[in-house]
Structure formats: C-alpha cells, structure tokens
Amino acid sequence: MSTADLRGPSPGSTSTLRTANQRRVLDVLRAAATPGDEPVLTQADLARATGLAPATVSNIIRDLGAVGLVATEPGSGRRGTVVRLAASAGLVAGVDFGHSHVAVALGDLTGRLVRERRQRLSPTHPYGEGLALATSLLDELLAEEGTDRSMLRSVTTGLPAPINQRVVASAAILPGWVGVDALAVCEAAFGVPVCVENDANLGALAEHRLGVGRGRDSSVFVKISSGIGAGIVIDNRLFHGSGGAAGEIGHLTLDERGPVCRCGSRGCLEAYASVSSVLAMMDDQLPGATLDDVVAAAHAGNLSAQRSLEDAGRHLGWGLASVVNLLNPAVIVVGGDIARAGDLLLESVRRELRRHVLDAVATTPVELSELEERASLVGAVLLAAENTDLLLPLE
Structure with a gap:
C-alpha cells in the first residue's frame, strides 16, 4: 500500500x-x-x-x-x-441505571423509542451484575423486534453520578460503579460504540427536545429521587462543565449547620428536598412508607404528609433561586420520583423561588416533566441516535 x-x-x-x-x-x-x-x-x-x-x-x-x-x-x-x-439502517439503544432500577429501550435512528423494559435492581449491585441484566433485557427487546445485535449501531448508558473522564466519580448512589471505567465496561458488554452520560443530563436533553423545554433555547431539568441532580441546556446544548460535574445542585449548601449530607458536607439541598428526606420526615407516622404512600396520605388530608412535601418544595425553591439568578434559564423542569407529588410540591417551590430571585427573572416558569420517569431513558435513545454515524457500515 x-x-x-x-x-x-x-x-x-x-x-x-x-x-x-x-x-x-x-x-x-x-x-x-x-x-x-x-x-x-x-x-x-x-x-x-x-x-x-x-x-x-x-x-x-x-x-x-x-x-x-x-x-x-x-x-x-x-x-x-x-x-x-x-x-x-439499524437500531440504537438507551440504558438508564437508577438507584434501584435499570431501564432499557430500543430506538430507531431518529431517536424514536420502539420497545422498552424496566426492572428493579439492588442499589448495591456490582457493576457487572447491572450490565449483565441490561444486556439480557436488550437481547430480549431485539428478539421481540425480530433481530439481534447485528442491527445495533450504538448505545448510550445513563448513570446517576458525575462522570469524570469516563470514570464514575461518586459512590453515593451506585457504590458498585465507583471508580469504574464506565465507557470501557459498557463497550465490552454491548459490543458497539457507547456514550456514557449522567442521567440528569439525559433527562434534560429529552425534556428540551420533546418535553417542556421544546421551542426554548435554554432549560434546566432537575431530577429528584434518592439524590438531586440537574441537567443544564444553554443555547440548545448540554453544558457539562470542565470536569463533567455541572449540575450537582443537590450539594448546594443551604445551612452549614444543617444535617450531614451523604457527601460529607452539612445542610445540602439534597438533605432537605430529596425523596429520602421526605420519607425520613414521615418515618415516625408512616414507618416504611414509600413516596406514593406519602403523596396519597397528603391528598387524603394528612397534615404531616402535606407539610413534608411543602417543606421539601420550600427548600427546593431556595436552591433553584440560585440557579435562576445565575443562569436565567427559559424554564425549570422538575422530574424524577418527586414529581409524582405534583402541585403538593410545586406550589411551595414556585412561591419560594419568587421570593428569592431577582425581579428580572421572577417570571421563570417551573413545570413538571412531561416525560416523567422515562425522561432519562428517552434522552439516552436520542443521544445514541445523534451519535451514530450512519455512513459507517453495520458490523
């Protein structure tokens, strides 16, 4: 040659x-x-x-x-x-690992989901066990579609943690993944090109393209489940920060003398407004309750349940005020498990946000996610399709 x-x-x-x-x-x-x-x-x-x-x-x-x-x-x-x-022309896949679940979806090359499946997973699972389950679900979906991995072009994997140079940088949500070269192990498992992304960023992408944020040039998607994270879209592009950790608003300090957070600091937003904090507030009255139990009790008139959600919303409004004053996004989208509380949460969020932002940004809307618990999975499929070079042949 x-x-x-x-x-x-x-x-x-x-x-x-x-x-x-x-x-x-x-x-x-x-x-x-x-x-x-x-x-x-x-x-x-x-x-x-x-x-x-x-x-x-x-x-x-x-x-x-x-x-x-x-x-x-x-x-x-x-x-x-x-x-x-x-x-x-082929298919793409999205994989969303949460605190206690894994969801897998197949999509076409436009980013449209064609099949999906979700299964519970232990929060302490080793990464290899999680990937084995994800690949099994993926193969099941491909078989239902009448094909196999020969038609798969790319995969995006979402993880609920900061991703720093391909490595999961925090053990707080998924301890079995900390320090793992997530890109390498995912490419080995799926056998195709992989993108690894923070789950809140994927939710932000999905809501910006297909949900509440569509038609706007900027948005912030706040995912509140076991932890709190945000995905930031500026000028229609995801903002990652220099090390990939942009959006970790769950660790904004609201009170330096407050409760100890899982990150080791005190008084973080996450210690006041996460699902875990709501359940902890209700543990004496509703021991062993789930978030859905608390929401149902609040709708039934339980004043303590109402107050727990109101307090979470109040603290969330304080935290979001800093985000709005700093970034001035066109919209704030609230998603994750906490979104199931609806206006029981959002009324106090909006009230406190208006109290603590500048007049110039006081009209910033705060809306519930349209894509709900599927937001990160939808974003994973969108990003997988976007990252696929169609002119490269299938294996």
Whole structure:
C-alpha cells in the first residue's frame, strides 16, 4: 500500500465532497424526524434544506438507497418522491441505571423509542451484575423486534453520578460503579460504540427536545429521587462543565449547620428536598412508607404528609433561586420520583423561588416533566441516535 493510500482522500477530493453531502442529507432526514411523528420529506425538500442541486440530491438518495440507509416511495401530486430513513439502517439503544432500577429501550435512528423494559435492581449491585441484566433485557427487546445485535449501531448508558473522564466519580448512589471505567465496561458488554452520560443530563436533553423545554433555547431539568441532580441546556446544548460535574445542585449548601449530607458536607439541598428526606420526615407516622404512600396520605388530608412535601418544595425553591439568578434559564423542569407529588410540591417551590430571585427573572416558569420517569431513558435513545454515524457500515 502506498503512502497516498494511507493518507486517504484529500479534504477537497470528489469522494470527500460526496461523503460530506451524503451526511448533510442524512442529517436533515434525521433532524426532521421528531420521535413519535412520521416525517414526510421529498427530494425537493431535501434540496432546499441542504442547498444542494436537485440532481445531486437525487444521486445521493439513489446511492444511500442502494446500501439500505434510506427508503423511497412515490409522493402525491407535484411533491415528488418521499424519502425516509430505512428500517434496515439499524437500531440504537438507551440504558438508564437508577438507584434501584435499570431501564432499557430500543430506538430507531431518529431517536424514536420502539420497545422498552424496566426492572428493579439492588442499589448495591456490582457493576457487572447491572450490565449483565441490561444486556439480557436488550437481547430480549431485539428478539421481540425480530433481530439481534447485528442491527445495533450504538448505545448510550445513563448513570446517576458525575462522570469524570469516563470514570464514575461518586459512590453515593451506585457504590458498585465507583471508580469504574464506565465507557470501557459498557463497550465490552454491548459490543458497539457507547456514550456514557449522567442521567440528569439525559433527562434534560429529552425534556428540551420533546418535553417542556421544546421551542426554548435554554432549560434546566432537575431530577429528584434518592439524590438531586440537574441537567443544564444553554443555547440548545448540554453544558457539562470542565470536569463533567455541572449540575450537582443537590450539594448546594443551604445551612452549614444543617444535617450531614451523604457527601460529607452539612445542610445540602439534597438533605432537605430529596425523596429520602421526605420519607425520613414521615418515618415516625408512616414507618416504611414509600413516596406514593406519602403523596396519597397528603391528598387524603394528612397534615404531616402535606407539610413534608411543602417543606421539601420550600427548600427546593431556595436552591433553584440560585440557579435562576445565575443562569436565567427559559424554564425549570422538575422530574424524577418527586414529581409524582405534583402541585403538593410545586406550589411551595414556585412561591419560594419568587421570593428569592431577582425581579428580572421572577417570571421563570417551573413545570413538571412531561416525560416523567422515562425522561432519562428517552434522552439516552436520542443521544445514541445523534451519535451514530450512519455512513459507517453495520458490523
């Protein structure tokens, strides 16, 4: 093989330009396909969206069709040939590890979920046990879809912890994963390219694209379950911070003389507004209760249950005031298990937020997640689809 062969095509070569134009067409097809909707784009639409000549688009569609990436069908009237991503182009998967569950979903290359499954998992599980269960669920979903991993292009795995240089940096939620090179072990388990992301960031992505945040340029998604984390979207892009730990608002200090937090500090937001803190407040009156039990008791008129949720909301409003004053997002989205409390929580959140923010940002809306407990899983599938290079062949 010559030195020229090793270098590959030059940046200005015909083959490089053709590949770049193919990616432009595929990107438009993928971007137009809002998950849940059936996009209808014609070759004329693609020419306008890409700025390419109609004849060039026609040739690209022919070439992409020949390798099974797009499918075409006759359009009606003068609209011309309708073009879609082909089912044969492959599948992606999302995996969401929570404090006590793992959820797995299959999606198409537009990010639309086609099948999903959720199963309980011990909070102290070793990472290998969690991955074994996730791969088993994934294979079951693929079999139900009538295929196997040969059609799988990529996976995104969500974990409820800061991810620093591929390594899980905190033992607080999933101790069996701390110090693990999550990217390496996930790629070994799934056998395809993997992206590892914080679960709150995935929830933020999903809500921004498909939920409460759609149509806005910025949003903050706050996930409140066993812990509290936030995903931040600025200018329609996830903000990770320099080390990947942006959004750890659960460890904002509200009172340095307050209760000891699992992080070792005192008076953190998480010690006042997490699901665990609500259950701890109610332990004497409703021993062994779940969050749903507390919410049901509050709706039935139990004043202590109402107060526990109100107090959690009050402290959450204080913490979110700092976020709003600093970032001025277009909307705050509250998700995770605590969202099941609805207005029992949000009324006090909104009231305290208004009390502690600047007038200029006092109208910032606080809304419940539209995607509810599925937000992180939906975001994982979206990111897996987004990270897939369609021009790379299936294994």
